Structure formats: structure tokens, C-alpha cells
Amino acid sequence: MVLKLYAAPQSTASLRVAQVLHEKNVPFEFIPIDLRAKEQKQAQHTEKNPFGQVPYIDDDGFVLYESRAIGRYIALKYAGQGTAGLIPDQSDIKALALFEQAASSEFANFEVHAAKIAYEKLFKVRLGFPTNEEVVKGAIDQLNVKLDVYEGILGKQAYLAGSELTLADLYHIPFGTRLYRAGLGDLIDSRPNVAKWFNSLLARPSWVTIKDGITSTA
Amino acid sequence: MVLKLYGWPKSTCTQRVGMALIEKGVPFEFVMVDLFKGESKTPEYLQKQPFGQVPYIDDDGFTLYESRAIARYIAEKYAAKGTPNLLPIADVRARARFEQAASVEVADFDAFAGRAVFEMVFKPMMGGKSDEAVFQDLITSLSAKLDVYDKILAKQKYMAGNVSLLPLPLPSHPSSSYSTRNKRKLTKRPQEITLADLFHLPYGVLLSTAGSDIMQAKPNVKRWFDDLQSRPSWQAVKDGVKSTV
Numbered sequence: 282m283v284l285k286l287y288a289a290p291q292s293t294a295s296l297r298v299a300q301v302l303h304e305k306n307v308p309f310e311f312i313p314i315d316l317r318a319k320e321q322k323q324a325q326h327t328e329k330n331p332f333g334q335v336p337y338i339d340d341d342g343f344v345l346y347e348s349r350a351i352g353r354y355i356a357l358k359y360a361g362q363g364t365a366g367l368i369p370d371q372s373d374i375k376a377l378a379l380f381e382q383a384a385s386s387e388f389a390n391f392e393v394h395a396a397k398i399a400y401e402k403l404f405k406v407r408l409g410f411p412t413n414e415e416v417v418k419g420a421i422d423q424l425n426v427k428l429d430v431y432e433g434i435l436g437k438q439a440y441l442a443g444s445e446l447t448l449a450d451l452y453h454i455p456f457g458t459r460l461y462r463a464g465l466g467d468l469i470d471s472r473p474n475v476a477k478w479f480n481s482l483l484a485r486p487s488w489v490t491i492k493d494g495i496t497s498t499a
Numbered sequence: 500m501v502l503k504l505y506g507w508p509k510s511t512c513t514q515r516v517g518m519a520l521i522e523k524g525v526p527f528e529f530v531m532v533d534l535f536k537g538e539s540k541t542p543e544y545l546q547k548q549p550f551g552q553v554p555y556i557d558d559d560g561f562t563l564y565e566s567r568a569i570a571r572y573i574a575e576k577y578a579a580k581g582t583p584n585l586l587p588i589a590d591v592r593a594r595a596r597f598e599q600a601a602s603v604e605v606a607d608f609d610a611f612a613g614r615a616v617f618e619m620v621f622k623p624m625m626g627g628k629s630d631e632a633v634f635q636d637l638i639t640s641l642s643a644k645l646d647v648y649d650k651i652l653a654k655q656k657y658m659a660g661n662v663s664l665l666p667l668p669l670p671s672h673p674s675s676s677y678s679t680r681n682k683r684k685l686t687k688r689p690q691e692i693t694l695a696d697l698f699h700l701p702y703g704v705l706l707s708t709a710g711s712d713i714m715q716a717k718p719n720v721k722r723w724f725d726d727l728q729s730r731p732s733w734q735a736v737k738d739g740v741k742s743t744v
Contacts (some may be wrong), residue, residue, distance in 0.1 A: 331647045345595050347602035354595035360622060371575065372589055378563050378572035386567035388605055390550060401519045 283378075283499040287329070288336035289316050290494035292349035293399070293455035295336040298496040299452040300451055301352040303487035305363035309338075349384070352448050364414035367448050376443065383441035383449035394420040395456035402463040424460075424468050428475055435474035454482050458492070478481045501744050502527045505547070506554030507534050508739030511616075512566035513554040517740035518697055521732040523581035525583035527556075528676035529742040537603050549640070553682035570694050585694050587662035600695035600738040608648075611641035612702040638711050645713060645720050656690040674684035692727075699724070 286300040286302065286309045288295030302309050314320045314335050322333045330346040340358075345351050356367040369376035397420040401412045434441065441449045446455040457479055459469055469479050482488065504527050506513030507652065520527050532553050534539045540551045548555040555564040556572075563569050574586035587593040588700065607669045615637040619629045651658065703714050703724055714724045 331650055332603070332644070341591055343595075345599055347599045347606070350598035350602045355589065356593050359595065374572065374576055375561055377575065378561075380739060381571045382565045385568045386550075389565070393610070397585035420714055427550070433549055437624055442680045 282341045284341075285312055285339040286310070286336055286495070287312045287314055287326070287338070288495060289314055291497075292316070292335050292398075294334070294458065295495060297348040297452055298336050298338070298351045298355075298490055299455065299491045300487045301355050301486075302426075302498075303368065303490055304451070304485075305359040306481055307355055307359055307363070309497065310498040310499050311495050324409055324440045325495050333402070349370055349448075349452060351424070353451070356448060364446070365453070369442070369445075369447070380442040380447050382465075383447065384452070387449050387452045390430070394423040395460055396425065398424075398463050398465060399456055399459040402448065402490055403459060421465065421468070428468055428472055431478075432472040433473050435478050450478070450482055453477075453479070454488055458483070476483070500559045502559075502728065503530050503557040504528070505530045505532050505552055505557070505738060507743070510534075510553050510740065511613075511705065512552070512687075514701045514736045515566040516554050516556065516569045516573075516699060517736040518700065518730075518732040519585070519694065520720055521578040521735050521743070522585060522697070523573055524731075525573060525577055525580070527742065529740050529743055547662045549684050567605075567694070567698060571598055572700070574694060582692070584662060584691050585697070586658065587691075587693060588720055589616075593659075593662040596733045597659045597662055598695050599694055600660075601698070603658065603700045606643070607644040609702060611637045611644065611698075612706055615641065615711065616702050616705040616709045620705055634709065634711075634712065638713055642716070645717055649717040649719045652723045654656055657692050657696050657723070659693045659695050660692060661690055696723070696727055697730075699730070700727055704728065705734075 284302070284307060285296075286295070286298060288298065288311065290311075299309075299311075300372060314326065316335065319385075321330070321335055322325060327333050329339070330343050332346065334346070336348060336351065337344060338351050338354075340354075342367065345354055353368060360368075360370075369380050371377055397416055399421075401414075401417050405412055438444055440446050460466060470476050500523060502520070504513070504581075505514055506516070506529070510531070513730075517529075521600065532544070534553065534701045538544060539548070539553055539727055547557070547562050552564070554566060554569070555562055556569050558576075562571055566738055573664070575588065578586070578687055579589075587597045615634055618637065620627055648658075655661070706712075715721050
């Protein structure tokens, strides 16, 4: 049975999963969840994702939520096809540890602040609520500090976990693109190593295919 | 060379690593990094931990930061020692359930509990003024997430659920007409604790210091959290991480 992705076409977490499915050449059926109608809060959905969020997958009866967990599951289950090494093999304990260091950093040092900006300047505005400029400024200040560190790391190695692309890099894309939409692309563009790294991620066919919205491939 | 843990004794992230080391029975030397003297921001320190945070480890020359990454590394490297299966890697589905729980800890617990504790406990230590309204907002959000935790923990003992499938080889029958390949029966072990549960402890415990009893307010969450708090590894680090060598 083909994998089912229950998601919203432009949700950052949904895009995160769709990209990994494309990287690993895993066909999937996309079942759109209507966020505006709050479909994700209805019983049929919360039975599968009790936190009432998108996305979740149903892989032949195996249900999983949390986009980063889903991405990892796909990368491991289909380790032998598509882009190799998205998670280092567990036989290389140090490489795996450096991947986990980068993956932890992605959330703690990047998403935490980028998501605040996206929420205040994009999500709230779309719903007609006022932006809290103080929160935005705080998040920008933090991102400036963190991205200076990224600039240093990416001056010495091509990707965040080392010389190879991993999920830790890819997971930055959805909220990274939202920074541009919020008019703050300069946070990335002003840093040559970060810009080079980020633009290389955006150029990947897996992102180009889904960036304007997820569609079924099966 | 014995593993060195660089951190601040009562830093939540340092405690997180200390717990993992003790669960796995890994001896370590604790090296104090004096945050109030700026020791985590010196050029030498930034060579090891470029974000200028605690903790990091030096395992015989291999340095690693991000407390959850360090704990995973310890659980993986010493898989055969101490508390078993803290990082369930054996089976793709078990590992996925673990990763789901680990992601929930970061996005649905730490995101609110960490900020709530910061607002009321750490901010004043750094000369800032706590904002009660911000704190209450965060607790309200956390409470909604913990309502979901309570539903999950009504059905399973720990957050990752069933994470071990223990293969049991069938006894061999020389007269059997089946092929010589072993047919293996998979059976489930009792539900096991994983890092995804333990990671909740440092900030979870500080919520009451911050002024919220939310971890006691929901029956299954209370049962689960009281169980975590009673573990010797937490008892060993709750008043500050110390060397075990």
C-alpha cells in the first residue's frame, strides 16, 4: 500500500517531510488537511496525531507524527535508495553523534528563533492579528548571533554535520525560506558561507518540486 | 582517558548529560565552567563549543555539544551497559516511535517549560525582571500539551511506547519439515524508559520552583513524572552534577 502523507500543501512541517520523501524516491499519496477549517483538530485527525497538528503519515498501517521523526523514519527505512547518508549509519558512532549535534542545533539554535519571526510576521498577519515587533527584534538578535556561529562552522565544512549532506541541513529549509518571505533574507544573504550552503539546499530538485506546494507522486 | 563533562553543576542541560552518563554507568570527570565569570565565552571555550553554551564533552579527544546529542552518543556507545535500550535503534519502527517522542519533548514540552522556567528562575539570576503574564501564558500552553501527554500516558508507561521487539529463536527440531532457516518469533518486552522520557526531567522539576504545579495536575503525567524523578540518576544530579571518578 502506498505511503499516505496527511498534510497541508504549504505547512513548514509538511514540506519538511515531503522533501525527504522526494530525496529518497518514495512514492506517496498526499491527502490535504484543511487547516483553515481546523480539520487537524477534529477527532478523525487527533486519533492519529493527538497534538492536532500536521503532518502525519500512514505507512501501511504504521502511523507516525512529528515531521523530524517521519523524515528520520523514511531516511532509515529507505536507506538503500535515493540520496545516501541522510542519517549516518549507526556503525559510525562519531559521525552519527555529529549528525545529532547538528540536528539538535537546527531546532535549538535556528527554528526556535526563525519560527517566532514566521509566526509574528507571516502567520499572525494573515489572520489579521498585530505583529509583536519586540518579539521579532529579539528573535532577529538571537538569529544574528547563531548564524555568525553557522558562518564559522560552514567556513570549515560543507554541511552542518561534516562533509556530507544530512537531514540536519535539509530541516532548515522550510523556516529558512519563511525568513525571506518576512523580508529578512539578509540574515542569510549577508553571510557568504551560510548563503552558499542555503542556496545549494534550495537548488535541490527535492525542494524545487515541492516549494510551491505538495502534490501526490503516486 | 576518562570522559570529561564540561558544564555548570545546576545547568539543566548539564544535568541532562549527567543523568545519561549515570544511567549507563559511565564514569566521568566533571569540569566546572564558571558561567558567571564568562568562562563559556572565551576564545578557547568557543573552539570546543562555538555557541558558547554548556555542556560539552571530551571523550578521549572527541568533543561533542548539545546535551541531547551527547546523551544519544553515550546511550549508543555504551548500549550494552547500564539501563538498556535508552536509544532504541534495533528496529526501524521502534526507532521511529522513539524519535516521535523525542521530537515531542523538544517541540511540545521544552519549548514552553524551558521558557517558563527561564522567565521566573533564570532571568532574575541574570539581573532581569520576571514577567508573570508571560509565565502564565506559557503554563497555559504547556498545560494544553500536557493534556495530550496525559492521554498518551494513559495507554502506555513511557512516552515512546513499545520500543523493543525481542527476537526469540524457536527451538530447533531436527525432524521438522521446515527449512533450516530459523523462524523467529517476535515478542514485546515490557514498555521501557528511553532518553525521550529522561530529557524532561531538568526543566520539569524546575517548574515547581518557577511557581507551577502543572506536573502534578494531571494523573498520568504525575504518575510518569514521579517515576522519572525517583530514578537514582536524577537523584544523583538534582543538587548539582559532580565527578564520579
